[in-house]
Amino acid sequence: MTDTMTRIAAGLERAFAARGFAEPSVEDLRDAAGVSLRTLYKYVPSRADMVLAALEHRHARYLAHLFDGLPDAPEAALDALLDRVGAWMATETSHGCLFHGAVAAEPGSERLREVLGRHKAEVARRAADATGLSGHEIELSLIMEGLTQAWSLHHDAAVASAKRLGHDLLRHEPA
Structure with missing residues (x-):
């Protein structure tokens, strides 16, 4: 990805995260990207492409x-991972998951559903690899997704609860 495209994608991500997918006008998105309208359309020729660029940028940053x-160590990796999800929620995503928000804004988009599925699957796979819980990607996904949903109501208590569930999963995994 070129520096210009990275800058555009970062600006688009910020704009969509702050204002949702329906509200920002193309002029707002251009301003957020910090480029001319011509340059914006050169790199992302449609609003759908703008959403996808923002999500790809978000995906890389989240990973x-x-x-x-x-x-x-699996236990330490699990704790750090769940602490990092909580920190992300506190600083990056006060309105919920950007990927789910994109699909909710355009529920008929197969491209957005594919990006959402790929993002969630990669997070779960990497979490399983990092914690020694390969084969438990669905369980880890449920714990992490549950944390992202509960965080806005319970903050640190949600992180602590997610850790307890994750450690229960580790204890029941055969050595």
């Missing part, structure tokens, strides 16, 4: 936030 520099 880096969750998985870069995790501890090697």
